[in-house]
Amino acid sequence: MSNILVIAEHDTGTLNPSVAKTVACAASIQDAKITIAVFVNGDDSIALQAAKLNAVDNVLQINNAANEHALAAVIAPQVASIASRYSHVFGPSTTFGKDLMPRIAALLNVNQISDVMEAIDSHKFRRPIYAGNAILTVEAQPDSIVIATVRTASYQAVDSDNTAPVEVQSSDADIPSHTRFVELKAGKSDRPDLQSASKVVSGGRALASAENFDIIYSLADTMGAGVGASRAAVDAGYVPNEMQVGQTGKIIAPDLYVAIGISGAIQHLTGIKDAGTIVAINKDEEAPIFEVADIGLVGDLFKIVPELEQALK
Amino acid sequence: MLEIDKLEKILVGLKRVVDYNVRVRVKADASGVETDGVKMSINPFDEIALEEALRIKERGEADEVVVVSMGRTECQQQLRTGLAMGADRAILVESDDEIDSLTGAKILLALVEREHPGLVILGKQAIDNDNNQTGQMLAALWDRPQATFASELTISGDSATVTREVDVGLETIEIDLPAVVTADLRLNEPRYVKLPDIMKAKKKPLDIVPLADLSVAPAPRLTSVEYTAPEQRQKGVIVDDVAGLVAALKEKGLA
Ligand SMILES: Cc1cc2nc3c(=O)[nH]c(=O)nc-3n(C[C@H](O)[C@H](O)[C@H](O)COP(=O)(O)OP(=O)(O)OC[C@H]3O[C@@H](n4cnc5c(N)ncnc54)[C@H](O)[C@@H]3O)c2cc1C
Numbered sequence: 001m002s003n004i005l006v007i008a009e010h011d012t013g014t015l016n017p018s019v020a021k022t023v024a025c026a027a028s029i030q031d032a033k034i035t036i037a038v039f040v041n042g043d044d045s046i047a048l049q050a051a052k053l054n055a056v057d058n059v060l061q062i063n064n065a066a067n068e069h070a071l072a073a074v075i076a077p078q079v080a081s082i083a084s085r086y087s088h089v090f091g092p093s094t095t096f097g098k099d100l101m102p103r104i105a106a107l108l109n110v111n112q113i114s115d116v117m118e119a120i121d122s123h124k125f126r127r128p129i130y131a132g133n134a135i136l137t138v139e140a141q142p143d144s145i146v147i148a149t150v151r152t153a154s155y156q157a158v159d160s161d162n163t164a165p166v167e168v169q170s171s172d173a174d175i176p177s178h179t180r181f182v183e184l185k186a187g188k189s190d191r192p193d194l195q196s197a198s199k200v201v202s203g204g205r206a207l208a209s210a211e212n213f214d215i216i217y218s219l220a221d222t223m224g225a226g227v228g229a230s231r232a233a234v235d236a237g238y239v240p241n242e243m244q245v246g247q248t249g250k251i252i253a254p255d256l257y258v259a260i261g262i263s264g265a266i267q268h269l270t271g272i273k274d275a276g277t278i279v280a281i282n283k284d285e286e287a288p289i290f291e292v293a294d295i296g297l298v299g300d301l302f303k304i305v306p307e308l309e310q311a312l313k
Numbered sequence: 314m315l316e317i318d319k320l321e322k323i324l325v326g327l328k329r330v331v332d333y334n335v336r337v338r339v340k341a342d343a344s345g346v347e348t349d350g351v352k353m354s355i356n357p358f359d360e361i362a363l364e365e366a367l368r369i370k371e372r373g374e375a376d377e378v379v380v381v382s383m384g385r386t387e388c389q390q391q392l393r394t395g396l397a398m399g400a401d402r403a404i405l406v407e408s409d410d411e412i413d414s415l416t417g418a419k420i421l422l423a424l425v426e427r428e429h430p431g432l433v434i435l436g437k438q439a440i441d442n443d444n445n446q447t448g449q450m451l452a453a454l455w456d457r458p459q460a461t462f463a464s465e466l467t468i469s470g471d472s473a474t475v476t477r478e479v480d481v482g483l484e485t486i487e488i489d490l491p492a493v494v495t496a497d498l499r500l501n502e503p504r505y506v507k508l509p510d511i512m513k514a515k516k517k518p519l520d521i522v523p524l525a526d527l528s529v530a531p532a533p534r535l536t537s538v539e540y541t542a543p544e545q546r547q548k549g550v551i552v553d554d555v556a557g558l559v560a561a562l563k564e565k566g567l568a
């Protein structure tokens with residue numbers, strides 16, 4: 001039997017949607033008993049949200065004043081101090097999980113399996129490498145604890161009509177003070193969240209300015225879509241960094257992805273390979289994006305995008 | 314006289330990887346990816362890490378930049394490039410075996426204990442294995458702070474302020490030094506190497522340390538069972554105009 005601990009990511013009172021996908025990966029392993037660990041400073045609401053997730057057997061709420069902000073250096077020793085009770089520790093492959101999980105792995109003296117896209121069995125996993133150009137099957141040693149991050153785009157969130165028991169504890173792990181939270185500048189948006197939106201519209205370098213990007217936002221709003229961007233658009237300052245899609249940005253799997261003025265570099269494509277339908281609008285018919293697009297339209301985006309918006313209204 | 318407002322040394326990791334422009338292919342026998350005759354380069358994130366270290370030194374906030382690579386003897390090429398960019402000294406920890414992230418972190422810890430850097434800057438991930446682990450692991454083993462995915466780094470005395478690229482936006486943390494920072498793409502734009510610098514770099518010291526000399530404790534390894542090609546998406550249809558696009562979307566129930 002596998003005894004899997006899932007580390008909960010949460011921000012401002014809300015359980016992050018990536019947790020329900022990480023649980024789905026854990027639940028795909030035979031005979032798994034799943035515990036969610038919630039590290040908080042006394043806030044009970046996160047554990048209650050976690051307890052609703054199907055397939056979860058119990059929730060551990062660990063209180064500590066230092067848990068006010070999710071710092072890897074603060075959470076890792078608390079996880080390491082309880083890890084011996086588990087065969088696996090999973091976290092989402094979000095910036096939270098990528099920051100935290102390797103720190104836990106090192107404290108437990110094991111390598112981490114990054115970006116699990118499939119659990120073949122309890123110790124054998126498939127994961128993308130080389131920006132998704134190859135898929136590696138890796139096997140952990142049977143007697144060592146498995147530490148992994150889960151590629152959330154590969155999993156459907158479990159439903160939430162469960163009522164798992166919640167156990168509240170406080171942590172007596174040694175917590176360092178060498179790392180201090182200063183501030184978080186979160187992009188505010190009323191649009192659907194890029195990582196969970198069913199439709200996403202993205203713009204690239206071709207937009208040529210922050211002002212021009214308004215036509216992307218406007219189309220997205222008509223479609224009820226989230227908005228993304230290529231790295232080139234972020235680097236040029238047209239949009240903030242949290243909108244980057246790709247190998248080093250967000251890996252997403254919407255039902256519909258519309259790439260506008262994006263060439264389709266491999267580092268961008270790796271972020272959308274699980275999308276349902278890909279639409280590409282590009283003036284260069286040779287652009288690599290057309291190799292993967294389900295529907296392509298060749299032409300000038302500044303003409304096409306307003307027209308498309310009108311047609312969809 | 315003690316200088317307290319200056320770091321003595323910055324250690325930077327340079328990994329030799331398949332160049333990011335190469336379209337990587339899996340070998341027919343599933344044993345790995347094709348690397349024969351393929352262009353190799355410094356991991357792009359590590360170039361950014363080195364650029365940051367050089368800028369810190371050029372601002373007068375550090376005395377020395379040391380670049381480290383772990384792997385086969387060929388890694389000397391990437392170390393020479395690092396020296397040509399402006400690093401003062403290079404160390405190759407030589408091993409013919411593949412070095413996994415935990416072993417890499419343990420080797421770096423052994424070097425940290427020899428060199429006592431005030432700061433270690435690594436890339437946020439190596440673009441071959443896409444692991445994104447080594448910096449966090451080194452920080453854990455060293456029991457020091459980590460600031461991953463850095464897009465801005467300011468040193469002030471014995472602490473640093475780091476802005477990190479996180480999923481919701483930008484997070485700023487303050488860390489005591491020594492510490493480990495991992496570089497994200499927007500931290501800076503690395504400089505180009507000039508020909509005279511390549512000549513100068515030939516005279517800079519490059520130490521070769523056999524891995525066996527470092528007494529690094531082994532850890533449980535992950536076994537690479539097989540490498541396969543990813544599923545390819547099929548090329549779809551090209552429509553003529555917006556009306557065609559809308560019709561195609563409607564057909565799929567997407568509009
Ligand atoms: C280590 C590393 C990691 C990276 N990670 C990422 C990542 O996570 N995400 C990412 O996106 N990139 C990433 N990149 C960068 C990537 O390689 C490309 O440089 C980037 O994706 C290009 O962005 P783009 O398609 O917007 O720009 P370009 O490649 O410049 O393409 C612009 C496209 O717009 C088209 N166009 C121009 N004008 C018009 C018009 N008027 N109408 C219609 N079409 C027009 C052009 O034909 C062209 O195809 C990474 C690179 C490296 C080295």
Ligand SMILES: Nc1ncnc2c1ncn2[C@@H]1O[C@H](COP(=O)(O)O)[C@@H](O)[C@H]1O
Nearest residue numbers: 326327383435436438439444445446447
């Ligand atoms: N063999 C290596 N030689 C030098 N630096 C390395 C090596 N492996 C990893 N690193 C450093 O650690 C970072 C993260 O690597 P990884 O955890 O493998 O994704 C890289 O960007 C390098 O800075």
